[in-house]
Amino acid sequence: MHLIKQIFRSILKFRMASLFSIFSLVTAFLCIIIITLYVSFEKSFDQFHTNNSSIYRVETSYSAWIPAIAADVIKENIPEVVNVTSIWNRGKSKFATEKMNLSDQFVSTDALYASDEFLRMFSFPLIIGDKNTVLIEPGNVVITESLSKKLFGKENAYGKTITINKAEFMVSGIMHDLPNNSTIQSDCLISFSTLTRDARGKIKATKSWSEWSYNVFIQARKGIKPKKLVQKISQIDQFDKKLEGIKERNPNKEPLSLRPLKELHYASSYWGKSNKLILNILSILGFMIMCMGFVNFINFSTSQASNRAKALSIQQVLGGKKQMARIQVILESIILSLISIIVAIAIHFLIYPTIESFFEIKGLSFESRPIYLIWFFILSISFGVLASLYPSNYFNSAPISEVIKGKIFFVKKGKAFRNALIIIQFVFAIGLIISTLIIEKQLHFWKNFDIGIDKEHVVCIRTTKDLREHHQAFADELMKSREILDYTYSNFIPGQVGMGWGREIDGQYVNIKCWPIDHHFLDFFKIKIAEGRSFNPNSQADINTFIINRKAAEEFGWENPLEHQMGGFDFLGDIIGVAENFNFSRLQDEIMPMQFWLTNKRKYVLMLRVQPQKYQQTVTYIKNIAQKFDSTNQIDVKFLDDQLNALYTKEEKIARFIEFITLWCVILAMFGILGLSFFIGYDKTKEIGIRKVNGAKTHEIIKMLNIDFLKWIAIAYLIACPLAYLAMNKWLENFAYRTELSWWVFALAGIITMGIALLTVSFQSWRAATRNPVESLRYE
Structure with missing residues (x-):
């Protein structure tokens, strides 16, 4: 109990450093929570399917579209395949009941044609109906619970007739709404056999090798490798003839491939809605934010090293042990970290709906994922322990006799380490500013590109x-x-x-x-x-x-x-x-x-x-x-x-999201440099007093205090520019039409960083430079 009281006294005594530490950690933790929840949600797509590891989409080097008849041929010739299903996306369709048709009303939503093995392959549970039979007969449809309510209200839709684009269908099953993290999305599944009764020639299309307009999914037996399946499918006579022509026109690509279900969310098609590169970039940004929060905490903790060391030394003189002094610093760090994560989670609950709406993203809720709350608390405790190891050792490294006498021990100790930390922070900040400017430049390039037609007015x-x-x-x-x-x-x-x-x-x-x-x-x-x-x-x-x-x-x-x-x-x-x-x-x-x-x-x-x-x-x-x-x-x-x-709305929203994270990084970097300016101000208090007594002017002292920061930013700039160039050049390679990596982007990023840093540091430098020299000389 005494130790706990001592910890809170220490937090209140050095409340300025504590408040800055909490503010910095809240900023870092809040950003980490948002990034972690979003990235984990995007990477969870299709993982809920029981057979997700053995489901593949059959594709050629041209596209994912292949003939529907390929499904029958694969099923007949490849015993290693358990289930095969053909899919045809009908897109937006008009749904209505008999009553709605009388008043010319309808519900517009997506419809998907799927063969009868679809529900045996994918884990979309039914509320009513047998998954083995609901999609067998022509004219059968399975609708989601939400579509059922829109059409029939509280009535049971099972067995009733609905019209889809004026054609009649019978509701043979009702399924739960498809999960948000399902790549395949539809409110209605229409039996694929319905196409064979279509008067517009669909029966011919589904049985023809000339109509490449369908998706075919296969489910392999456990332990069967995709390469073996590709080889066996390629050897089927019908496939072999088709693949020869594809190989001739695309000699550098494999003519046939199997895309794992877990990769479908990132595929370039009407179902592909995410970009793995962007998710990896966001993961790296999350790690950068964590590192910057780590740097800030150390800088704020050590900004009042002399006073902290003196307080801990007095405790040891009064009978405390050195090990307990270290434990006290570690526990202080853990408590500050826990306070910060609680505040960050509370803020997240308040703002995440707004963030999802503004950036048009999903997955920021803790709903159905409460385990992440536990992980974030474990993260904060781990962070508190790791971030306190250096300060706890640093404060207790001075001889007690020298600290008690008031001798300054921390003037140069650990200087190189702290300088390196601040340089790393600004490498991150400058690199992100450069990346943001290039992303904006690319969006501007797209919007103003001459596409080759007269689109004015x-x-x-x-x-x-x-x-x-x-x-x-x-x-x-x-x-x-x-x-x-x-x-x-x-x-x-x-x-x-x-x-x-x-x-x-x-x-x-x-x-x-x-x-x-x-x-x-x-x-x-x-x-x-x-x-x-x-x-x-x-x-x-x-x-x-x-x-x-x-x-x-x-x-x-x-x-x-x-x-x-x-x-x-x-x-x-x-x-x-x-x-x-x-x-x-x-x-x-x-x-x-x-x-x-x-x-x-x-x-x-x-x-x-x-x-x-x-x-x-x-x-x-x-x-x-x-x-x-x-x-x-x-x-x-x-x-x-x-x-x-x-x-380019999607790219623009992602760009704004990255800019949002970049702003976070810049704020954390500014906090870091502010913490270091506190430290330098304390270290040079007596030196400043002596210089002023000897005639030094305020602007000369401000220059002396700022020159080191300018050097660190210059070093960070020299490191960040080539790294950002390589990263953004790699990113631009993903686009057929792209902007140039202009020199002015890198120059502007340096000017912005230098300007923000100088404004941040100069205020603290001015306070130190205008202090009464008598007080400065008495500071020991």
């Missing part, structure tokens, strides 16, 4: 059913305004082409993006035709023909692309032209093979080129005309530039 409208039924009349009415210069209908807006076709043409597999458009589209965006001709606006004969881009012709090795044809959903269309390449997707990736499909359907987006002077007036006019054709639905008019910039 274009607004977009997502059409409703009524607007699509009267699309020509609606466009003609809009064109009566002098403020509207031109129009075009399309299935997608630039940057969001979501239709991909996998085909086998002339004996080779072709994977191509498909963009359904109207006659006006190419002229509207001033897209140049390099070979052949454009679509004829005055004839319907070009309907269901294609114009491909140069990339497609080169990728497919077509010397005379106009002699080829491309298979549509239920037709065979001629290729009548080749367009110049332009960036129709995100700038992270290279230009992909793409084709324009002229169709008189799929009028889902209307784009208008407007006069720039009267935007607000024109938008109001568009909405008023839309109301005449569809009085029940409100339309939203958006600028194409804003839509294109939204392609």
Whole structure:
């Protein structure tokens, strides 16, 4: 009990150092909590599946899309495979009950076609239904509990009929909502056999080796290595023939591979939503924050070394043991650390919903993960012990006789160690500032890049059913305004082409993006035709023909692309032209093979080129005309530039998150340098008094106190620049279109760091320099 009282007396006596230590630790711990919870959540994806270690997605060197028939062939020929399932993502669909259809209401959510082995392979538990049978019969659907409530309220949905995009289905099962850390996300599973009754030719597609539009997952027997499976699948006759052509066109890549389920979350596809590199960077940042908190604690602890050593020495003179003095310092450190982690956790509970919302991330809650609370308390205790080892030894290293007499023992002792700690802190801070500036530069580069089409002064409208039924009349009415210069209908807006076709043409597999458009589209965006001709606006004969881009012709090795044809959903269309390449997707990736499909359907987006002077007036006019054709639905008019910039929202949010962490590091670095300035101020108190008595001016003393800090920052800058250059150059290599590592970024980072450091240190230096010299000379 006496020891505990002594510890709290010491904390209160040196309350300035204690408060700074707690503030610094709270800042460090709070950041570590956020990073740890987020990274651990992202890395937990798909780990809940019982068979997660033996589930793989079958992929080729082109993509993850393969023919659905491959699932049947694998199942028949590979005994090492326990389960095989085919998946087709239908995307957003309209769900309704019979009552909802009468009032033209619906619920829009994702739907997924899956074969009957899906629920035996993946651990998505059912509330009602048998996982072995619910997806066997055509027309069966399994819906989530939340979708069931939206459609039927408190009624039991099992066995009832619903419509999905006007087609009737029977609810054969109800499952729990899919976990947040599941890569596969859907509110509805439709039996894959339903596709075989589809009147639009899906039965042919699911049994054809020419339709590469499906995902196939396999579950291997325990202990079977993926390499063995790849080898056996490759030797199947049907696969062997297909893989030969793929190998010829991609000789540097393995034509067939199996992607483990645990890697699916990081894959580049519609399911891949995370970046392993970013997670590793955040983990490194968490470690850096921990190190900086460690450095700050030591600096604040040792900033009043002389006074602390004297207090501990007096205790020893009065009968205390040296070992107990060391234990006291360690326990003080543990208590400060525990106080800090409690405050940090309390703040986290208050702010994490705001952080999740602002950065559009998940996983910061302790819900269902209370074990992390225990780990954070263990971390704080461990931190307290480790961070106190140096101070406890440092305070007790001076001879008691010298400390009691007031002789200064700590002037130079441990100086090199503390200097090294502060340099390490600023290496982290400068490196992160450089990285943040380069990330911002890259985002600016993407947003201002010329993608190769005329996208200025274009607004977009997502059409409703009524607007699509009267699309020509609606466009003609809009064109009566002098403020509207031109129009075009399309299935997608630039940057969001979501239709991909996998085909086998002339004996080779072709994977191509498909963009359904109207006659006006190419002229509207001033897209140049390099070979052949454009679509004829005055004839319907070009309907269901294609114009491909140069990339497609080169990728497919077509010397005379106009002699080829491309298979549509239920037709065979001629290729009548080749367009110049332009960036129709995100700038992270290279230009992909793409084709324009002229169709008189799929009028889902209307784009208008407007006069720039009267935007607000024109938008109001568009909405008023839309109301005449569809009085029940409100339309939203958006600028194409804003839509294109939204392609980089995810990167922008992650950039802001990294900037958020960078700010944390800078704050901790400033606290560290403030702690060291305290230490130097105490060490040089008498020296400052003597200099002032001998005529030294205040600015000369401030310069003397600051010069060492400038040297440390300069050393940190020289270390941080090449490290940041290498790291950011490696990061930029992930993008097809990237900015340059300009010299001014590194110079600006140095100026920012130097300016912040000088402002932080100069205040403390000014206080020391303006102290009464009489008091300074009496300080012993």
